[in-house]
Structures are given as C-alpha cells and as structure tokens.
Amino acid sequence: MADRESVSLLVTGAWVVTQGEGREVYAPGAVAVAGERIVTVGPQAEVEARYRGAEVLAYPSGLVMPGLINAHTHAAMSLFRGLADDLPLEEWLQKYLFPAERHLNRDMVYWGTRLGVAEMLLSGTTTFADMYLFAGAVAQAVADTGVRAVVGEVLYDFPSPSYGPVEAGLRLTEELIEQWRDHPRLSVAVKPHAIYTCSPELLVRCGDLAARRGVRLVIHLAETHTEVADCLAKHGATPVGHLHHLGLLCDRLLADHAVVLTEADMDLLAEGGVGVAHCPESNMKLASGMAPVTELLARGVPVGLGTDSCASNNNLDLFQEMDTAAKLQKVRRLDPESLPAPQALDLATRHGARVLGLEGRVGALAPGYLADLIVLDLNRPHLTPLYDPFSHLVYAASGADVQTVVVHGRILVRDRQLLAFDLDETLAKARELARVIKNFGGCWGPP
Amino acid sequence: MADRESVSLLVTGAWVVTQGEGREVYAPGAVAVAGERIVTVGPQAEVEARYRGAEVLAYPSGLVMPGLINAHTHAAMSLFRGLADDLPLEEWLQKYLFPAERHLNRDMVYWGTRLGVAEMLLSGTTTFADMYLFAGAVAQAVADTGVRAVVGEVLYDFPSPSYGPVEAGLRLTEELIEQWRDHPRLSVAVKPHAIYTCSPELLVRCGDLAARRGVRLVIHLAETHTEVADCLAKHGATPVGHLHHLGLLCDRLLADHAVVLTEADMDLLAEGGVGVAHCPESNMKLASGMAPVTELLARGVPVGLGTDSCASNNNLDLFQEMDTAAKLQKVRRLDPESLPAPQALDLATRHGARVLGLEGRVGALAPGYLADLIVLDLNRPHLTPLYDPFSHLVYAASGADVQTVVVHGRILVRDRQLLAFDLDETLAKARELARVIKNFGGCWGPP
Numbered sequence: 001m002a003d004r005e006s007v008s009l010l011v012t013g014a015w016v017v018t019q020g021e022g023r024e025v026y027a028p029g030a031v032a033v034a035g036e037r038i039v040t041v042g043p044q045a046e047v048e049a050r051y052r053g054a055e056v057l058a059y060p061s062g063l064v065m066p067g068l069i070n071a072h073t074h075a076a077m078s079l080f081r082g083l084a085d086d087l088p089l090e091e092w093l094q095k096y097l098f099p100a101e102r103h104l105n106r107d108m109v110y111w112g113t114r115l116g117v118a119e120m121l122l123s124g125t126t127t128f129a130d131m132y133l134f135a136g137a138v139a140q141a142v143a144d145t146g147v148r149a150v151v152g153e154v155l156y157d158f159p160s161p162s163y164g165p166v167e168a169g170l171r172l173t174e175e176l177i178e179q180w181r182d183h184p185r186l187s188v189a190v191k192p193h194a195i196y197t198c199s200p201e202l203l204v205r206c207g208d209l210a211a212r213r214g215v216r217l218v219i220h221l222a223e224t225h226t227e228v229a230d231c232l233a234k235h236g237a238t239p240v241g242h243l244h245h246l247g248l249l250c251d252r253l254l255a256d257h258a259v260v261l262t263e264a265d266m267d268l269l270a271e272g273g274v275g276v277a278h279c280p281e282s283n284m285k286l287a288s289g290m291a292p293v294t295e296l297l298a299r300g301v302p303v304g305l306g307t308d309s310c311a312s313n314n315n316l317d318l319f320q321e322m323d324t325a326a327k328l329q330k331v332r333r334l335d336p337e338s339l340p341a342p343q344a345l346d347l348a349t350r351h352g353a354r355v356l357g358l359e360g361r362v363g364a365l366a367p368g369y370l371a372d373l374i375v376l377d378l379n380r381p382h383l384t385p386l387y388d389p390f391s392h393l394v395y396a397a398s399g400a401d402v403q404t405v406v407v408h409g410r411i412l413v414r415d416r417q418l419l420a421f422d423l424d425e426t427l428a429k430a431r432e433l434a435r436v437i438k439n440f441g442g443c444w445g446p447p
Numbered sequence: 448m449a450d451r452e453s454v455s456l457l458v459t460g461a462w463v464v465t466q467g468e469g470r471e472v473y474a475p476g477a478v479a480v481a482g483e484r485i486v487t488v489g490p491q492a493e494v495e496a497r498y499r500g501a502e503v504l505a506y507p508s509g510l511v512m513p514g515l516i517n518a519h520t521h522a523a524m525s526l527f528r529g530l531a532d533d534l535p536l537e538e539w540l541q542k543y544l545f546p547a548e549r550h551l552n553r554d555m556v557y558w559g560t561r562l563g564v565a566e567m568l569l570s571g572t573t574t575f576a577d578m579y580l581f582a583g584a585v586a587q588a589v590a591d592t593g594v595r596a597v598v599g600e601v602l603y604d605f606p607s608p609s610y611g612p613v614e615a616g617l618r619l620t621e622e623l624i625e626q627w628r629d630h631p632r633l634s635v636a637v638k639p640h641a642i643y644t645c646s647p648e649l650l651v652r653c654g655d656l657a658a659r660r661g662v663r664l665v666i667h668l669a670e671t672h673t674e675v676a677d678c679l680a681k682h683g684a685t686p687v688g689h690l691h692h693l694g695l696l697c698d699r700l701l702a703d704h705a706v707v708l709t710e711a712d713m714d715l716l717a718e719g720g721v722g723v724a725h726c727p728e729s730n731m732k733l734a735s736g737m738a739p740v741t742e743l744l745a746r747g748v749p750v751g752l753g754t755d756s757c758a759s760n761n762n763l764d765l766f767q768e769m770d771t772a773a774k775l776q777k778v779r780r781l782d783p784e785s786l787p788a789p790q791a792l793d794l795a796t797r798h799g800a801r802v803l804g805l806e807g808r809v810g811a812l813a814p815g816y817l818a819d820l821i822v823l824d825l826n827r828p829h830l831t832p833l834y835d836p837f838s839h840l841v842y843a844a845s846g847a848d849v850q851t852v853v854v855h856g857r858i859l860v861r862d863r864q865l866l867a868f869d870l871d872e873t874l875a876k877a878r879e880l881a882r883v884i885k886n887f888g889g890c891w892g893p894p
Contacts, residue, residue, distance in 0.1 A: 077827070082838035084785035088779075119828040180472035225781075284774035285842070287783040314842035315829045320767060326773075327731035330533075331775075334672075336734040381525070381566040382762045384874045385881030391529035395732070395761035400847030427831045436831030 008409060009033040010053025012044050013064035013375060015389050019349045019364040020385035023342065025389060032373040033065060036184065041365045042167045045290040056194030057404060057411070061379040063389060066365050067126025068318040069352030072256045072277035072306025074132045074310035075141075076109040077115030079433055089286045097311065101133060102184060103440050105316050109134035111429045113141035116316060118418055119427055121147060121258050123317045123399020124409045126372040129254070129356055131191045131218060131304070133162040135176060142186050146412045146420040148372060150356050152176075152218060154207060166202060177213050180438065185354050185408055187357075189216035189228065195239045196227055200246055207248045208214055216254055217224075219243075222265065223257035224288045240265035249274050256357050257282075258296070266292065270299035275355030278347065280325045282308030290332040293347075294339060304352035316397035318322065318348050326394055341394040375404040400436065455856060456480040457500025459491050460511035460629050460822060461851060463834050466796045466811040470789065481820040483631065483856040487813045489631065492548070504851060504858070508826040510836060513812050514573025514819040514854065515765040517801025519703045519724035519753025521579045522588075523559030525566065526880055528757035536671055544758065548580060549608050556581035558876045559590035565865060565873055568594060568763045570846025573776050573819040573854045574700070576724065576753070576803055578638045578665060580609040582623055587734060589633050590864060593859045593867040595819060597663060597803050599623075602653060604635045604646050617656060623650035631854055634804075636663035636701075642686045645676055647693055654695045663804050664695070668702035671735045675707045687712035697723055701802050703753065704729075706736040713739065717746035722802030727772045729755030737779040740772065740794075741786060752797035764846035765795050773841055788841040822851040839855060 016029025018041055030051050031049035032039040040047060075138075084096040109132060120128060127148040128139050135153035142149040153162065155169045163169045176188045190210040192198040198206070203219075210217035218354045222239045223226060235242045241262065243249055249272030258269070258276045258437065269276065278291050305325060320346045329339035353363030362372045376397060378384070383392050383401065404414035412420035465488055477494035479486040480622040487494060524736070531543040547850025549829045556579060567575060574595040577585050582600035589596040600609065600623065602616045608614045612735075623635045637657040645653070650666075657664035669675060682689045687708065690696055697717030705723045716723065725738050743750050752772060754763045769791045775785035800810030809819045823844060825831070830848065831841050852860035859867035 063760065079832065081829075081835065082835045083845060084844065085835070085838050086784055092783075115828055115831065122828065202545055281770075281774060284778040285783065287777040287781045287785070289781065290778060310829075310843070314838065315845075316827070317845070320770075320845070323767075324771065325730075327728060327771075328778075330734040331731040331737060334734045336535050336539075336732065338534055338734070377723050379874065380568065381870070381874065381877075382528075382764070383759075384562065384877050385526065385884075387530065387881065387885070388529045389762065390530070391532050395532065396528060396757070398762075398764070398767070398845050398847060400845060426828065429730070429830065430828075430831050434834070437832075438834070 004050060004052040007034045007039055007051045007053050009055050009057070009406070011049055011057045011373060011375065011406070012045070012048070012380060013059045013062040015063040016365065017063060017065040017389050017393070018366065019066050019345065022364045028354040029064065031365055031373060036370055038365060038369045038371050039365055039368055057375065058373050059403070061377060062375040062403060063378050064373055064375050065393070066349050066363055067374050067405065068124050068303060068348045069356065069363055070120065070125045070128040070306055070316065070318055071132060071304030071352045071355055072279055072308055073116070073128055073316060074309035075128065075130050076112030076132050076138065077311045078116040078119065079112040079430060079437060081314045083311070083437070089288065090226065094284070100440055101302050102436065104133055104161055106134045106137045108433055110137040110141050111433060114145060114421065114426045115430045116143045116310070117141060117147050118423055119316045120417060121405050121412050121420060122186035122402065123319065124374040124402035124405065125156065125316065125318050126374065126405060127358065127362055128350070129218065133160060139180055140186065141174060143183065144421065146407055146410055148185040148407055150187050150189050150216060151187040153192050154191050154193050155202065156193040156197035157202060161407065170205060174209060174213070177215055187215065189218050190220045194220040194227070195231055195242055196396060201430065202248055203243070203248060209244070210252055212357045214236045217248070217252050217257065220259045221255035221258055225260050228260045238262060238265050240268050250438055255290070257291065259283050259291045261292055266295055266299055266301070269296065270301050274301065276301055276303045277306040277355060278325060279304050279306040281321055282312040282329045284328070285312050290328055291300070294333060297343070302351045302354040303347055304355040305347040318438045319393070319398045321346050324396045341390040344394045345390055362423045367377060371406055371409040373406050374402050377403040386440055418442050451497060451499040452480045452805070454486055454498045454500055456502045456504070456535065456772045456818070457494070457498055457821065458504045458511055458820060458853070459495070460506045461825060462510040463812065464512040464836050464840070465490060465509060466513050466792065467540060467813045472590070476511065478812055478820060480856050483816055483817055485812060485816045485818050487814055504822065506822050506850070508824060509822040510820050511820055512840070513796050513810055514852065515571050515795045515823050516751060516803065516810055517567065517572045517575040517753055517765055518799045518802055519726055519755055520562030520563070520575050520577060521756035522575065522577050522758065523556040523579055523585065523864065524756035524758045525563040526555060526559040526877060526884060528761045528812070530758070530884070536735060537673065539733070541575050547884065549791055549886055551580055551608055553581045553584045555880055557584040557588050558880060560585045561592060561759070561868065562877045564588060564592045564594050565870055566763045568852050568860050568867060569849065569865060571821040571852065572691045572763065572765050573821065573850035573852060574799070574803065574805065574809055576665065578608060586623060586627055586633055586635065590630065591868065593854055593857055595632040595854055596638050597634050599636040599665060601638055601640050601642040603644035603816050604649060607637055612688040617652060621656060624662055635660065636665050638665045641667040641674070642678055650690070650693055650695060654693070664699050665701045665703065667707065668705055669707045669712065670704035672707050685709060687696065687715050689694065691715050693852065704735070706730050706738045708739055713742055713746055713748070717745065721880070723748055723750045723804060724753040724838055725750050725772060726753040726755040727760040727775045730766055731775070732759050735773055741776050741780060744790070746848060748850030749798045749801040750794055751802040752794040752825065764808050765793050768846045769841045788837040791841045792837055818853055818856040820853045821849050823848045824850040
C-alpha cells in the first residue's frame, strides 16, 4: 500500500452513480479527487488500492453522485417565498413581483442569493443558472459561497431598478463578463428577460453581445399561452418563430420554460441546437401548462431542469423537481413509460451541464471532470430497501437526504452542516430583510 | 403560578396552525394535553399562564400543527419500492405486483408495515388508511408502533394468498372488526379491492357487512380510463354508476382515487355523501389521469389525500403530496387559483379525518380532540423568512422538516429520533426480506 498515489480527497460510498457515458454504477464505489478535478471513479477496492486520500470521506451507507444542476432560477427571490401565491402569472408579476423589485437593492440581492445558495447546497445542487437584477451582487455571492453558477443581469426595455436605462444594462453585462472571465466557478451570460419585455432590437443586440463574447444567451421563452397569443398578434409568429426570424436560434441559446410549443417550434429548437430549461413545478403552480419534454428529448433537444424562483415553486429542491418532472410527463401523455427515472436524472445532471455550456466539466463523475459531487444518506426508512438507485433518486429521495457536498474539490457541506459560510448569519439577515420587504406597502401580502 | 392546572404535556412553538373551524393560527402558540386528549390550544402566554406540563416540548423555532392523515396507502408495500417503475398500471399489477404478492406472508406484511410506519411517523403522518393482505399483521404493527390507522383486508373474487377463498375473507374481516373494536388507535374497515376484481354479489355483501358493523367501506374506484371503459362495457354504467345501482353510495363509503369521473358521477358522489381519497402522485406516475378535485370540493364532496403505496409514488411524504395536489389542480384547470394552499392543507388534515370517519377526533388541534400533533423545524433556509405558514407548509416544506411527533398523547418522534420502536431493527429486517423478494424469480426486476 506504500506505493499508492496521493490525492487530496477520496470519497467512498455503498453506491456511486456516475451519470457517465455508460451510466456506470459501482457498489461499493469510490471517487479520487486531486485539487478541483476528479482523477478516477470506480469500484471501491480498486480505487483504494491505487490512491491514498489526504482527506477521506467514507460513507458505507451513502450514495455518491454528481452534484445537481439547477438550469433556471432567480436565487435572491428566496426572500419573497410565500409572500404571494395562488395567483395568475400576469397579476403575480405586475401586481406583486415587479413593484416589489422596484424596492430592491444590491444588499437584498446579495443576501437573498446567499440564502438561496444555502438551500441549494444543503439539498444537493452544486451549479445553478441565475437571472436577476443586481447580477454583480449575485456574482459576488457565488464567489463568496463556493457554489458554481452561470449568472446574468436581466435586461428589458423599461428602466431597471438595478442599472437604469437598457444601454447601461448592456454595458453592465459586458463589464460583468469581463470582470469574472477567469473565475473558476462563475461565468456570466447575456439574459434578456422575455420576448414580451424586450424589443426585437434589444434581442438582436443581446444576441450579438453573447456571440461576440462567446457566452450563453438566456431568455424566458414560450412560458404561457398569453405570451404565445400576444406574440402571434404582434409579430405574426410564435415566440420561437420570432427568435428564428431574428436569427437568434443557436446552440448558445438557452430557452427557459418552453411550455407552449408547436411541432414547428420544436423542430426549430432542435435544428438550432437550442437548449431548454424545464421548470415543471413553477409551470404547474402558475398554471402555465405542461412542457412537451418527451417530444423535445425525442428530437435531440437537450433539456435541463430548473426550479424557477422560490416565489413560484416554492423551494429549490431538485430531487423533488426530478420526481415531479418524471410524473408530469407520464400524466400529460397518459403514458407511464414517459420520462423514466434514469432520463429524469439526466435532466438534472448531464443535460443541465450541456444547456449551461458546462458539458464535459460537470454533470457526471468521470476522470478530468470538476469535482462537484454529493453524498446521500441511504440509511433512512424511505430509502430502504434499495433495489434500483435511479428509482430511489428520482421517486423516493429528497434534498433533505443529502449529507455531504463537494464543489470544485472543496467540502461545502459535511454531515448536513453547511461549512461553506455562516448559515445563522444568513438566516438572521434574511429575517431582517423580510421585515423591510413586508413594509414595502400595498404591493405585497395576500390579495 | 402555583395555581396552574397540571397537564401531562405542554407543547409550545413559534407558530401553532390549528386547522380548527376558524383556521386559527397562534404565533407564538401552545397546546396543552392531558393523557390522550387536547385540553386547550391558544396563544403561548395564555396557555402557559393556565397550565403546567409534566412534560414540556418547547420549540421557539418550531411550527406545531395536527398530524397529517394519509387517506389511502398500502404500507407494507414499502418493501417493494423501486422494484418495478415506469410501467402501465395493468402490466405493473398483473406482471409484477399480483405475482409477487402470491409469495407474501404474515411476517413480510408485519415488517413491511413497520417500515412504512417508521417513514410516515418521521415525515409527520400520524393516521393512515391501509388496504392490504394479511390485515391482521397490519393491525398488529399499528398496535405495536403507536400510530393511528384504519386497516382492512383486501377482498376480491379470486383466492387470496392471505385467507384463501373469499368467504374466508369476509369472515376474517368480521373477526378483525370484532378483535380490534375497542382499540383506541385502530379501527377495521371492509375493503373490497375494486369493481373489476369484485363481483356485484361480493360488493353487496361487503356493503351489508360494513353497514351491519357500522364501519367504513373502502374501494379503489374509477382509477383509470380502462376501468371505466370495461365497466361501461360489462355493466352498462360507470364505476360510480355501478355502485349506485348496487345501492352502495353512502357516507360510509370511501372511494380511493376517483380520477375518471363524469359530471353525473360527481353529482352521485355528492348526493351519497361519499368521501374520496385523492392520490395525485400515484395517479401521475401510473399515468391514470388528474382527478377533478376542485369540482368535487365545489360539490361538497370531502376529499382526503393519500400517497397510495411506495410501489407507485415512491414515498409516503404527505407534505410533498400536498404540494403536488395543489399544483396539479392548477395546471389541470390552467387556473392558478385552484386548490390554494390552505385548502390543500385541509385535504391532509380535516378532510382526511372526515373521509376516515374520524371527524371531531383528529385532523385539527382543538379542545377534546385526540392529541395527534407534529412540530416542524422552521430554522431552515428553505423555510426562512416566513410570511405565510400555509404557503410554507404546502409549497416549501417536506416531511424531513418534521422534528417531533405526538400520537394519542405519546411522543413517538423527538428531535428527529424515532422513539416509538427500534428503527435499526426494522431497517435490518427490511433488508433481509428484500433479499428474499429479489429471489421470487421471474416476476420482479426491470423488464
């Protein structure tokens, strides 16, 4: 054993679910990590015979898997969770969300994002895509907390409480791209809000900026029947068709929601190599509809999984989201074979990485990948006995089963304790900000 | 303070959500318990000024509420969780479930039920309705574990691995009713499986037995489109119409699932005073459909909430089930105001009690009610800040937030530790039985 190679971290578990090309599962298995990267993944005995970990995380009742990827959220809105529910999307946005957001400031977004990150890490999400105001504060929170993210300032025609006129928003986006270009865990994308809040000119300028800087272009697209009807009336095209006419359908584009689609829309998305972020719980809660995920996957469209914000979900638990995604496709199609468990797990791992431009870096446990991994505690009644790990991960587990979380080779959660930053401070700050938010007056509270 | 009345248990929390007639909420609040019954519920200071608890459970960051009621499950099937998924209902039943159940015995059902009870208690369910084979073993597990339940032997025309011919099943049911008639936490119901597995004669005999003994009559009803089509072809009536012709629609009847209903069916259920157990996650996973819960509630039909078994869910977490129920109605009706959070909470509490014949005894915290209560830990990022407890309970919480559980005045879970019985023994027994189940041969495993 004296000639074993030294690595920084060795993680062992009763099960290792790799989400690699061949969907390899090792029971028991191990992952060897050197610095921020995975060196090897395999049967526990083989890995242990070859590597000695400076630090060892041994979970004989644990399941090791890639950290989950939340392909669409607005993390700071965790501060607004439960302030207004059970309302139509337009009313919810116009009467509650947008007015409240006029009172937002950098401090609120920074602490709201930390709150969201705490929830995500503790429930097994290691990467998220964020679209929000004061994206500089979001980026700072990501840098400070140790999580991985693709962030971006939300852009629209009307003045923003964050940057003011849209010209400033485009400048801010480019500055953020420049500022964080070399950060190991953070990238910045261009994020026009939606086709109904952005002029064709703004959309094209966003597309140009994303292409020029080689970054993702992210937009809420075809979320509701109202959006589609209005777009048809105004532009004579569906939202997807509208972006197609503007020349914006490309493999850099990520379409959030993509609920109300025609067959032609789906073909266009597939031809363009566009990615989709599916947000089933938000789409259900806001009564937007049921996205045709099965049909998109059949066309080769990569579909990631998002929670959307805490204001329309109302949590950031991707385990519950996988469960809902798998079940929603079955009932939508009245076909119990739709979106089986392993495919649902792909949405929150491999596919999530692909739609965020992180393919080959995260979303699987494989040599050379970044060391973003989580461990679930299997020694629980709802996970006992275990016949099929894919079934348990999608249909039985929840984020609360996550025990330990590693991002970029660093242990951020260990045995359910958040090590990355001070949770009590974040919770106290959130409660303090909530008292301010409650006093925004008129714009909040049950109707 | 010397003249305070002595009670056996005093529970205090930052919030007390009563689910009483007026939906009273106290923040902070307290519940005083004497023996198995609630003495009073109110503002913490008032209750503490008047009562002194021999035992005190003080949760300054906790939310106290009634224990949840699972209106339909098959607890012992927790042993089958994840053995076969993503299959059509008929194939799943005929090819996997029924063949496997031919190998069942009393020991498996006893330990499988204990496993299910462990999961239910730890996730905040204090009462459940069970329909299964070897119901005597289910009853024994309920008696031994401290939970509350309505159990019953599943009856059908073909020979049962439990009792043999159906005559023996009816006799067994009556014996069980007699045996447990005075048990404080357990009652026995008559449980014909479904209209497609029970002859009209058997259904009528079941109805007669339930009426004669004054117990519930419970049946899977109108679960799938296939069931309805077959019933129309065979009996010239929908499943609800069929039971109506047999004179079985009454307020003693509980219809599990009730997914595929006509307007006339819903009117018949309402007129008969029939209760419904809604199982949204199972109905989604098996692609049965989306039950018209909003329309049933509008007619005054009491609707409880069930998980169905672990083989079609795959967990027994009623918090997640409330969330799914609320969201599923919204997306089904494309109306975000459908089944708002407080109403969803009613399904798993007040309404659940009503459909199980336990109205006025459990499902709310009120003087004279049985002391079945749970405490959730609010000091978590996904429950911080808190503006509206109903929103958090339905849309943000999960069973893993449950900290402490009291049933019939007895503390069964305290600070997430199961005190009621030996969890490790139950998990070990479940793993041992799983090895046997795997070897049932041919009938199990991925197809």
